Amino acid sequence: MAVIAVSNPKGGTGKSTTALVLATTLARHGASVTLFDCDPNRNLVAWKDGPTASPVTVIGHADSTNIGRMLKGEGARSQFVIADLEGTASLMVASAILAADLTLIPMQGSAMDATQARRAIDYIEDQAATVGPRAYRVLFTRTKPGFATRDERAIREKLAASGVPMMANDLAERAAYRSMFTYRQSLDELDPQAVNGLDKARENADALAGEIVEILRTAREPAHV
Ligand SMILES: Nc1ncnc2c1ncn2[C@@H]1O[C@H](COP(=O)(O)OP(=O)(O)OP(=O)(O)O)[C@@H](O)[C@H]1O
Ligand SMILES: [Mg+2]
DSSP: OEEEEEOOSSTTSSHHHHHHHHHHHHHHTTOOEEEEEESTTOHHHHHHTSSOOOOOEEEOOOOTTTHHHHHHHHHHHSSEEEEEEOSSOOHHHHHHHHHOSEEEEEEOSSHHHHHHHHHHHHHHHHHHHHHOOOOEEEEEEEEBTTBOOHHHHHHHHHHHHTTOOBOSSOEEOOHHHHHHHHHTOOTTTSOTTTSTTHHHHHHHHHHHHHHHHHHHHHHHSOOOO
């Protein structure tokens, strides 16, 4: 029903973490979710091969010649299709963004991240000139809850001043999000004895997923005349 691309040409901004947190959270709330692992490192395929019993389907064999069709095809079957894209600019990334109902651009609060995020935004806006409006949001990742650095605040202000839409919720820095990959489990499956801050991590994930559902719902409603 909805295709979400997670993209930023800069490496290590939190794309795979965001994609996995979102997918497993939406699935925990009962949604059918398909996750496309479009990164040659196949971290999400490896995650699914682990001990997790999460119902999320992970597909790792799409390529630049079929990604658009595969995303649209799965989108007709699953309530949410989430594409974790590689940290480079490629034909695969371009096609996935074109097929998406919403593109999330995870970034950290540094000038270097902001420059690369700007490239992703410029690209989406260029697509929009040809195919019509494209929904996207910048998502701040690895933020410290309740504490924004001066750099981060300056970057947010700059993006807001140029009209860039940003998620109200961040994906905060939480050990639990890293542990999902270490133990190859969802937040719900992780052992609270072994992983700190699971409740806070789940709360953050729920808020983020809720905001995304709301964005998609609003985007689907016909415009008032
Ligand atoms: N919210 C978070 N809390 C804690 N650690 C995080 C968070 N987000 C990302 N990380 C860590 O930061 C590193 C990069 O994250 P991730 O692999 O999700 O980025 P990526 O954008 O997918 O990278 P690539 O471009 O290489 O695919 C990883 O070690 C990950 O565990
Ligand atoms: Mg990744």
